[in-house]
Amino acid sequence: MRPERASEPHGDWRPQLVALDIDGTLLKWVDGQSDPYETIPTVVHDAVQRVLDAGSHVVLASGRSPHGMTRIADMLALHRDPDERLWIVASNGAVILRYPPVEVVHEETFDARPAVEAVLREHPKALVAVEERAVxxxxxxxHFPEGELSGEMILTEVDEIVAKPVSRVIIRDPAATADDFVELAARLGLHGTDYVVxxxxxxxxxxxxxxxxxxxQRVASELGxxxxxxxxxxxxRNDIEMLRWAGRGVAMGQAVEEVRAAADAVTVPVHEDGAAVELSRWFPA
Incomplete structure (x- = not known):
């Protein structure tokens, strides 16, 4: 159930918490390629700074693992108060951390073996990855295609990769399409897991x-x-629940219809700095 405030909040409404996806929202990256990659546009950086100036919280929420998010927090200069560490939602919500320094304060894990085995029966040449936080x-x-994973890639047999509970598994088939995986996941059911294509x-x-x-929700409760x-x-697609949960959920202009339908509003695409456009509505320059 959505909260009462949605597409057109009251005139005096201003967000107390701003949750931001990274790839395709802050960074001009959609299909695994970018030019240049991991560059925060000045207009986006400045809009985020105005959120902080107003006393509102900024929380990064991404499918990335923690080590792939902290440098984005640094690039945005989110950490201002040395006595108060940031909250970050990583791994599509499975890992919640404070930073700096990195401290995982909550982690959800599951047995991924049955789901991974089911997918590999259909896509035996698929690539499989789990986070190795220690390195x-x-x-x-x-190896995944260059630029698709951040950090070191350690070659490991699949049986070992899923031998213990994990917080998130990535399965990638460069020879398939997103529609192939949407159909596959729906057909398999992937019992015992949630999935996002x-x-x-x-x-x-x-x-x-x-x-x-x-x-x-955990972070908002901590912040009151x-x-x-x-x-x-x-x-x-991994933003759909977040957009539905928030008092105002905004989809980027290049999002697929499924994501746009889940949102209260749609801003312009990432290549037109849609995040900055939306933030400037509530935190003008």
Missing amino acids: GGYRVNR GWTAWLDLSPVGVSKASGL VDRADTLAIGDG
Whole structure:
């Protein structure tokens, strides 16, 4: 159920918490390629700074692992108060951390073996990865295309990759399409897990009931902020629950229709700095 404030909040409404996706929202990256990559546009950086100037909280919420998010927090200069660490929602809500320094304060894990085996029966050449936090990278059965994973890739047999409970599994088939994976996931059911299909044939597996929304709910409770006073901006299928959860959920202009339909409003695409456009509505220059 959505909170009362939605597409057109009251005239005096201003978000107390702003939840931001990263890839395709803050960064001009959609399909695994960018030019240049991991560059925060000045207009986006400045808009985020105005949110902080107003005393509102900014929380990054991404499918990325923690080590792939902290440098974005640094680039945005989110950490101002040395006595108060940031909250970050990583791994599509399965990992919640404080930063700096990195401290995982909550993690949800699950047995991914049955779901991984089911997908590999259909896509035996698919790539599989799980986060390896100790080295700031991933354990993978084969190397992913350059730029798709951050940090070191450690070659590991699939049986070992899923031998223990994990917070998130990535399955990628460069020879397939996103529609192939949407159909596959729906057909298999993937019992015991939740899943999200990315822009390409990229499948994120996570514990049942875990999403960016569940992670943000924990953070909002810690901060004493109601979901009705939250603005969330995102572009991917893994943002759908977050956009529905927030008092105002805004989809980026390049988002697929499924994501746009879940949002209260749609801003312009990432290549037109849609996040800054939306933030400037509530935090003008």
